[in-house]
Amino acid sequence: MQLIDESALDDITVGSTVLGSGGGGDPYVGQLLARDAIRRFGPVRLVDLDEVPDDANLVFIAGIGAPGVLIEKLPRAVEYERVLQQLERFTGTTYEYVCPAEAGGLNAVTPFATAAARGVPVVDADGMGRAFPYLELVTPTLYGGAATPMVMVDEHGNTMFLECESNAWSEAYARAAVLASGANAAMALYPMTGAQAKERLVRGALGLAQELGRAIQQARRNHTSPVDAVLQSRKGVRLFTGKVEEVERRNERGWTIGTAVLSGIDDDRASTMTIHFQNENLAAERDGAVVATSPDLIMAMEMDSGTPIPAEEIRYGYRVAVIGLPADPHWRTAAGIEIAGPRRFGYEIDYRPVEESTA
Amino acid sequence: MLRLGVDAGETNTDAALLDDGRAGSSSVLAVAKTRTTEDVSSGMLRAIGMLPAGAARQAAAVMLGTTHFSNALRRASDLQPTAVIRFGPPSTRSLPPFVDWPEQLVGLLGGHGYLCPGGHEFDGRAVAGFDTGRLRELVARAVSDGARAIAVSAVFSPIDPEFETRAADVIAEEAPGVQVSLSHEIGRVGLLGRENATALNAALMAYADEVVTGLERRLRDAGVAAPLYLSQNDGTLMDIDYARRYPVATLGTGAANSMRGAGFLTGLDSCTVIDVGGTSTDVGLLDGGFPSEVPHDVTVAGVRTNFRMPGVLSIGVGGETTGDTQGSDAQDYLARRCADAVQRVRSGSEALPVVVVGGAGHLVPDTMVGVPTVTRPPHAAVANAIGAAVAKVGGEVDRVVSLDSQLRAHTLAEARREAVDRAVAAGARPGSVSVVAAEEIPMTYQPGRATRIRVKAVGDLSVGGRDA
Numbered sequence: 001m002q003l004i005d006e007s008a009l010d011d012i013t014v015g016s017t018v019l020g021s022g023g024g025g026d027p028y029v030g031q032l033l034a035r036d037a038i039r040r041f042g043p044v045r046l047v048d049l050d051e052v053p054d055d056a057n058l059v060f061i062a063g064i065g066a067p068g069v070l071i072e073k074l075p076r077a078v079e080y081e082r083v084l085q086q087l088e089r090f091t092g093t094t095y096e097y098v099c100p101a102e103a104g105g106l107n108a109v110t111p112f113a114t115a116a117a118r119g120v121p122v123v124d125a126d127g128m129g130r131a132f133p134y135l136e137l138v139t140p141t142l143y144g145g146a147a148t149p150m151v152m153v154d155e156h157g158n159t160m161f162l163e164c165e166s167n168a169w170s171e172a173y174a175r176a177a178v179l180a181s182g183a184n185a186a187m188a189l190y191p192m193t194g195a196q197a198k199e200r201l202v203r204g205a206l207g208l209a210q211e212l213g214r215a216i217q218q219a220r221r222n223h224t225s226p227v228d229a230v231l232q233s234r235k236g237v238r239l240f241t242g243k244v245e246e247v248e249r250r251n252e253r254g255w256t257i258g259t260a261v262l263s264g265i266d267d268d269r270a271s272t273m274t275i276h277f278q279n280e281n282l283a284a285e286r287d288g289a290v291v292a293t294s295p296d297l298i299m300a301m302e303m304d305s306g307t308p309i310p311a312e313e314i315r316y317g318y319r320v321a322v323i324g325l326p327a328d329p330h331w332r333t334a335a336g337i338e339i340a341g342p343r344r345f346g347y348e349i350d351y352r353p354v355e356e357s358t359a
Numbered sequence: 360m361l362r363l364g365v366d367a368g369e370t371n372t373d374a375a376l377l378d379d380g381r382a383g384s385s386s387v388l389a390v391a392k393t394r395t396t397e398d399v400s401s402g403m404l405r406a407i408g409m410l411p412a413g414a415a416r417q418a419a420a421v422m423l424g425t426t427h428f429s430n431a432l433r434r435a436s437d438l439q440p441t442a443v444i445r446f447g448p449p450s451t452r453s454l455p456p457f458v459d460w461p462e463q464l465v466g467l468l469g470g471h472g473y474l475c476p477g478g479h480e481f482d483g484r485a486v487a488g489f490d491t492g493r494l495r496e497l498v499a500r501a502v503s504d505g506a507r508a509i510a511v512s513a514v515f516s517p518i519d520p521e522f523e524t525r526a527a528d529v530i531a532e533e534a535p536g537v538q539v540s541l542s543h544e545i546g547r548v549g550l551l552g553r554e555n556a557t558a559l560n561a562a563l564m565a566y567a568d569e570v571v572t573g574l575e576r577r578l579r580d581a582g583v584a585a586p587l588y589l590s591q592n593d594g595t596l597m598d599i600d601y602a603r604r605y606p607v608a609t610l611g612t613g614a615a616n617s618m619r620g621a622g623f624l625t626g627l628d629s630c631t632v633i634d635v636g637g638t639s640t641d642v643g644l645l646d647g648g649f650p651s652e653v654p655h656d657v658t659v660a661g662v663r664t665n666f667r668m669p670g671v672l673s674i675g676v677g678g679e680t681t682g683d684t685q686g687s688d689a690q691d692y693l694a695r696r697c698a699d700a701v702q703r704v705r706s707g708s709e710a711l712p713v714v715v716v717g718g719a720g721h722l723v724p725d726t727m728v729g730v731p732t733v734t735r736p737p738h739a740a741v742a743n744a745i746g747a748a749v750a751k752v753g754g755e756v757d758r759v760v761s762l763d764s765q766l767r768a769h770t771l772a773e774a775r776r777e778a779v780d781r782a783v784a785a786g787a788r789p790g791s792v793s794v795v796a797a798e799e800i801p802m803t804y805q806p807g808r809a810t811r812i813r814v815k816a817v818g819d820l821s822v823g824g825r826d827a
Binding site for chain 1: 397449450451452453454458459478480481514515548549550551646647651654655663672699703704719759798799809811
């Protein structure tokens with residue numbers, strides 16, 4: 001058990017931007033919200049999954065919407081406090097623990113706003129080990145876990161109670177609702193027992209974010225490479241070093257879809273890389289050959305500061321290191337690859353672990 | 360025409376007189392270097408005074424790269440009490456104005472933030488009606504709480520600035536002596552970063568007026584009657600009326616000027632620039648004639664803002680300070696740190712030449728590990744003053760539009776026209792303005808093809824009036 005104070009929150013925020021895999025939304029505003037909650041209510045307990053009793057009740061907390069709206073509308077504490085209360089009203093169940101749905105990006109820290117206000121611990125785990133664009137892409141789905149009953153609360157005073165036939169339907173309904181309300185809302189979803197959580201979740205996701213955050217901050221202080229620090233920490237692979245030459249981006253059905261083409265620098269100077277994204281980076285090709293795909297994490301990082309550059313920010317002239325980090329083992333199972341592998345996103349190729357393709 | 364450029368660094372203030380009828384270093388007619396003074400202005404006047412008498416008086420324009428405003432922020436001085444009025448509720452309440460600011464600065468400005476229902480949704484719908492009565496009450500409270508300046512922000516004002524512009528009118532009626540800064544004119548999408556930048560700007564406005572008026576008067580007294588311009592952090596110029604309203608645009612000009620000066624002296628559009636000054640060495644990248652920008656938010660005086668600043672690596676070693684090291688060790692240390700910084704800034708791209716400028720450029724050796732030959736142009740010691748002198752005038756548009764309801768081509772053309780208009784408003788000669796950068800960024804997860812458009816236009820300085 002660890003007590004998360006402002007300084008630990010800072011490390012988690014920095015690390016979660018790496019796990020965002022090109023998306024996940026700007027964690028800074030989430031961090032401010034969580035920090036304010038910690039200042040008002042005190043530090044939050046972060047517990048290992050093994051400390052959660054089998055029969056305890058646990059639920060994911062996450063913000064849903066558009067990163068580009070979040071940085072203007074800003075998240076509000078009251079929605080993150082209400083969302084758990086409203087779910088308890090809906091289900092008649094009390095939830096003793098909350099947990100991130102995704103530890104990549106803003107949603108690594110939004111659960112702390114709920115936890116602080118309610119006096120419940122946060123579990124050191126998540127449903128992705130990264131960020132994904134669809135809410136059904138969480139490890140509970142692989143085990144038949146249901147996203148609903150779930151609750152969404154927005155800033156206009158609306159609450160939506162939802163029960164859906166499948167997690168794909170939950171995503172469809174939730175997405176339609178959040179767009180109607182202005183693309184910025186809080187959710188409590190995937191209620192589960194402690195036993196189910198132990199079976200299904202990505203263990204230590206927040207601890208991982210914290211470790212990555214510390215490694216990056218340390219590297220910055222020492223003027224050593226934050227990118228190398230991340231690679232070492234996660235046994236990741238440097239896929240490419242280059243300058244962005246061209247970015248093509250378009251909106252389709254509510255996602256930001258496109259490609260970034262990079263020309264190589266140094267050892268990669270005779271090569272080009274293409275990164276394909278749909279909010280998050282989902283595939284990377286080097287000289288026409290695929291070298292990394294979802295579910296593995298692909299990130300473009302600014303070389304000096306190690307700051308990850310999200311897909312919606314990347315543009316001509318940026319000099320970045322493109323890295324691949326292995327996905328959590330849950331995603332590398334047949335079931336995991338079926339829902340989160342390249343074919344799921346329209347790339348007609350087979351999944352290969354990122355550490356093999358550059359061997 | 361003759362251009363007089365002056366740039367104040369941490370240690371030294373440089374001046375250069377150029378004949379823009381000639382190219383590169385042969386255009387440099389005279390240079391001067393003197394110690395930077397604490398008030399900055401005196402050093403600038405002295406440097407100008409060191410140029411051949413009569414030459415400075417013949418200058419058709421004077422361009423100044425100042426540090427007055429970055430000093431004010433760093434020292435937490437010369438900042439006026441400033442309130443923030445934000446149109447945001449029902450959203451944004453949890454993160455009010457001044458959240459995450461350093462205490463000292465909050466204390467100086469007063470730290471009073473006032474929220475008023477309003478702003479826009481991402482698709483352009485107003486969140487609430489404009490409540491004039493409520494705003495009048497808030498303005499009265501801000502003034503009685505001590506505000507001399509008000510920064511106005513509104514959610515999604517880059518899409519629709521209506522709340523901000525109407526608020527400016529109301530404030531002008533209610534509190535005519537109060538200076539106003541509007542967020543959509545200062546920063547880009549990202550409420551807190553934009554609002555923070557606007558508050559810093561408003562806090563500097565009284566000082567800006569004092570500085571600019573003082574410089575104008577002192578130059579006139581010295582017989583220099585040419586129009587005065589200030590450098591902006593993107594390597595372009597602004598005239599003094601613009602500078603009075605947007606002092607925050609001067610933050611980071613030193614780096615921009617020395618990079619552009621290096622480019623001008625060598626004729627290189629793209630290069631890595633090492634600027635060795637008295638107290639520190641800065642390494643940056645000139646890309647297509649302009650300084651390469653940091654691709655994320657920048658913290659200024661402990662406040663998170665969304666200016667676009669030149670990306671520069673600073674090494675704490677210069678001509679007069681060697682940090683913890685001594686003698687020739689210091690030079691080795693500098694050489695190693697420079698070689699390393701060059702790698703980090705341009706990421707090892709072999710094609711880019713390295714240009715060394717600055718008063719202590721001789722400390723950088725001709726050969727460094729991993730660095731191809733090093734170029735030292737004539738007049739490198741005053742590259743920053745030269746960069747100030749040769750700067751162009753720019754205008755920028757950064758807003759979110761919905762491409763569903765408007766024709767794409769029409770919307771883009773409109774944005775380009777507006778960027779050109781802004782360049783002219785900043786002092787560019789109308790016929791010379793061209794768009795140097797244009798990009799579209801669709802916004803994630805949103806229907807209606809909400810797209811962020813950024814357009815930058817630059818042109819040659821128009822001297823002696825804004826006649827078409």
